[in-house]
């Protein structure tokens with residue numbers, strides 16, 4: 001049994017056929033922790049409340065003596081959450097963000113989807129990209145007589161994605177600093193990463209759709225990103 005101070009999970013997307021639930025349950029059954037931080041998109045938007053994976057997840061977390069902090073993701077905002085519904089005796093408290101003080105530093109926890117509303121450049125970029133995509137397709141269609149557009153996907157999209165990625169990291173580390181935090185732990189973009197920036201340390205939990213990744217906090221306050229992608233079980 002592995003023992004950690006805290007475990008951080010995001011973007012599990014329980015209820016989706018792409019969720020690596022068996023691998024997740026296997027991992028959860030082998031760990032002990034004081035805190036479990038659910039960093040959003042634990043359950044996918046259109047999941048049915050009686051989904052077997054959701055039931056199993058609740059069963060596992062109820063069998064442990066974990067202090068649970070539940071931060072909502074964009075898949076969880078528009079309705080009463082099945083995790084809360086199914087636990088009427090022990091409803092979970094939910095947050096949009098949470099500041100975790102571990103004695104060494106303050107850590108700003110949020111799913112990360114607020115990036116889309118707060119960053120004006122991101123909105124302008126999205127609008128411009130749609131226009132560029134349409135124009136690129138028109139040019140390509142004329143040139144290659146209806147063949148699939150490659151200009152947008154090969155040239156424009158990678159540059160835009162790189163910009164958005166940097167902009168996302170910048171947004172979250174800025175938010176952390178503004179809230180007097182030295183680190184941020186988030187999810188949303190399904191990219192497990194630890195990046196040191198001038199503003200704050202950026203840690204992204206990744207996901208349980210492609211990477212099977214999570215973050216742990218050791219008892220000395222150190223954070224580690226674990227990725228199980230290549231482990232077959």
Ligand SMILES: [Mn+2]
Nearest residue numbers: 041073074188
């Ligand atoms: Mn998300």
